[in-house]
Amino acid sequence: MVIDLCTYPGFIQEISEDPERVAFRRKTFGLYKQHVWPMKLFITQLNAAGIDKAVLLGEDLTTRCGGCIVTNEEIRTLVDLAPDRMIGFASVDPHREDAPEVLKDAFTRLQLSGLVLNPSTQRFYPGDEALEPLYSLCEEYNKPVIFQMGVSLQPDAPAKYGKPLLVEDVLLAHPNLRVCVSHFAWPWVEDVAALLIKYPNFYADTSMLYFDSPKEFMHHVFGQQLGAFWLDRSLHSKVLFGSGYPRIEQLRMKEAVEDLALRPATLQKVLGGNAERFIYGEAD
Amino acid sequence: MVYFQDAEVLTEKHFQFVRLTDSVREAVRESGIRNGMVFVVTAHTTTGITVNEGLECLESDMETVLCNLVPDDAPYVHAHWLPTYGRTSANATGHLRAMVTGNHCAFPVRDGEMLLGAAQEIYFAEFDGPQMRKITIEVMGE
Numbered sequence: 001m002v003i004d005l006c007t008y009p010g011f012i013q014e015i016s017e018d019p020e021r022v023a024f025r026r027k028t029f030g031l032y033k034q035h036v037w038p039m040k041l042f043i044t045q046l047n048a049a050g051i052d053k054a055v056l057l058g059e060d061l062t063t064r065c066g067g068c069i070v071t072n073e074e075i076r077t078l079v080d081l082a083p084d085r086m087i088g089f090a091s092v093d094p095h096r097e098d099a100p101e102v103l104k105d106a107f108t109r110l111q112l113s114g115l116v117l118n119p120s121t122q123r124f125y126p127g128d129e130a131l132e133p134l135y136s137l138c139e140e141y142n143k144p145v146i147f148q149m150g151v152s153l154q155p156d157a158p159a160k161y162g163k164p165l166l167v168e169d170v171l172l173a174h175p176n177l178r179v180c181v182s183h184f185a186w187p188w189v190e191d192v193a194a195l196l197i198k199y200p201n202f203y204a205d206t207s208m209l210y211f212d213s214p215k216e217f218m219h220h221v222f223g224q225q226l227g228a229f230w231l232d233r234s235l236h237s238k239v240l241f242g243s244g245y246p247r248i249e250q251l252r253m254k255e256a257v258e259d260l261a262l263r264p265a266t267l268q269k270v271l272g273g274n275a276e277r278f279i280y281g282e283a284d
Numbered sequence: 285m286v287y288f289q290d291a292e293v294l295t296e297k298h299f300q301f302v303r304l305t306d307s308v309r310e311a312v313r314e315s316g317i318r319n320g321m322v323f324v325v326t327a328h329t330t331t332g333i334t335v336n337e338g339l340e341c342l343e344s345d346m347e348t349v350l351c352n353l354v355p356d357d358a359p360y361v362h363a364h365w366l367p368t369y370g371r372t373s374a375n376a377t378g379h380l381r382a383m384v385t386g387n388h389c390a391f392p393v394r395d396g397e398m399l400l401g402a403a404q405e406i407y408f409a410e411f412d413g414p415q416m417r418k419i420t421i422e423v424m425g426e
Contacts (some may be wrong), residue, residue: 030370037416044296044414153370209372213363247371251298 003087003275004046004250005146006182006207006242007054008070013038014081015074025069028061028121030154034246039081046085049251052272053084055242055279057116057146058091060102064123072106079112087279089114089146092134094124100133107141113279114138118148119166120157127169135174144178144278145170149185150208153247164191164204171199178278182242183208189225196238203278205242206257206270214248214256222260236266240275287315287423295413299351301343302408304333304419305400308391311421312398320425322398325388327420330378330412332385338405350411354380378412385409393425 009015010025016036026032046054056078058070068074068091075088090106092099092115106112115138119126126147138145149162164185171179180203185192192204209217222231231239243253257270276282289311293302304324312322324333336342360376389406392399400406408419 032368032370034370035416041294041414041416044294048297048414209374210365211372213357213360213374215357216359216363248374252374 001053001272001276002051002254003241003272003279004051004054004243004245004254005180005205005240005275005278007056007245007250008247009042009056009058009075009078010070011036011246012042012078015070015077024065024067028065028154029059029069031247039078043082043085045245045250049249049254051250051254053087054245054250055087055089055113055275057089057148059116059118059121060091060093060096061121062093063095064093064121072102072110072112075112076110088112089116091116091118093122094128094131094134095122100137103134103137107137107143112143114144114146116146116148118152118154118157119161120148120152120159121154123158123161125161126166131170132173135170135177139174139177142281144180144281146180146182146205148183149181150183150188151186151210153210164188164195167202168195168199171195171202175199175201177201178281179203180205180240180278183244184221184239186210186221187225189221193226193230193235196235203238203240203274205240206253207242207244209244209248209253214252215259218256218260231260231270232262232266236262236269237274237277239270240278241271285315285317285320285424285426287311287317289314289421291419291421293408293410293417293419295410295415295417297410298413299347300410300413301346302410303338304406304408305338305404308406308421309398309400312393312423313396315423316396317393317423317425318396320393320423321390322393323388323390323420323422323424324406325420325422326408327418328382328415329387330375330382331387331417332382332409332411333387333389333419334385334407334409335389335404336407337403343407350381350384353384375412381411382409393423
């Protein structure tokens with residue numbers, strides 16, 4: 001089982017009939033020339049990359065931008081188009097007065113599989129007490145949380161909110177809440193590695209490409225910024241494959257991870273086994 | 285007279301040859317043009333149009349040669365953040381392989397039929413797939 005933990009579906013045709021919505025997504029997501037294409041092409045791309053399932057991430061920017069890049073309803077629509085290939089995560093703007101109700105609805109009526117938050121674009125610190133109702137709901141419904149962290153490639157997204165050590169308060173307060181940081185919170189990858197070895201409920205995904213080719217950048221992070229053996233020896237159960245599609249093609253990101261010369265058992269975990277445990281809470 | 289026909293191709297692989305000859309021949313017939321030229325042009329910079337003999341062995345050799353000429357993992361400069369796109373470029377191989385094949389082919393049209401040699405097959409070449417691609421077939425003549 002290969003799972004891509006980080007895909008952004010805002011340009012899939014079936015939820016992109018309104019040109020104004022597409023323009024809003026291009027502007028707020030910062031993917032300015034992205035074409036709209038049908039779900040069947042997305043699935044063809046998954047097949048070509050050898051990926052079984054994709055985690056679809058929406059983003060609720062209601063209070064700051066007046067709307068969602070992708071709504072929870074749209075995530076549900078896409079999951080329903082290919083339920084055996086798609087896993088939908090809910091997004092909630094923590095500054096909404098009805099944030100807990102929105103999240104509860106996403107978990108109950110829409111049956112979404114987790115929560116994704118973006119501290120930089122949604123302007124909050126993960127340890128803020130205002131987030132407690134959302135974390136409690138995740139625990140109540142046994143759903144994981146993804147924090148989009150590191151330097152965001154989206155516009156108007158201050159990096160000060162994206163530092164991974166900010167998540168430590170959440171990990172301490174909620175030891176049973178499964179938490180993942182996207183983009184390995186680049187460039188603060190040493191901080192992430194430190195938290196990964198300390199907190200059993202903490203994970204990080206590989207959806208990072210800021211310089212060079214995917215293979216070159218993956219080797220830079222896992223061979224130079226971090227020790228060459230850290231992933232294979234110590235972090236093999238904590239790192240999840242994520243691509244960041246469509247900001248980069250899944251095939252290239254998967255090949256980059258496969259090029260790290262990991263032990264087969266580690267590669268299997270990184271490409272999918274760890275994601276299954278993170279999403280569904282299954283035992284290692 | 286000029287006749288246009290646009291076509292979409294959903295490619296399924298990262299590197300793929302798609303045979304177009306039958307579609308082009310049909311477009312020529314539909315155009316009603318008796319004598320002139322037909323052009324097949326791709327709308328993309330990481331795809332190509334090329335002509336060769338329609339044999340699986342040659343398709344395999346063409347892929348091998350193009351990948352040897354333009355290897356996957358060379359240190360291409362076109363591998364960096366593109367601010368106007370909001371993404372990182374990573375498809376130098378597609379651009380460079382497309383440069384080798386070119387973006388079009390042309391054939392004479394005589395008596396309402398495309399003049400194709402017995403061994404000639406028209407290929408659309410995908411170098412950065414899978415993607416939804418656009419091709420234009422243009423028939424010019426009288």
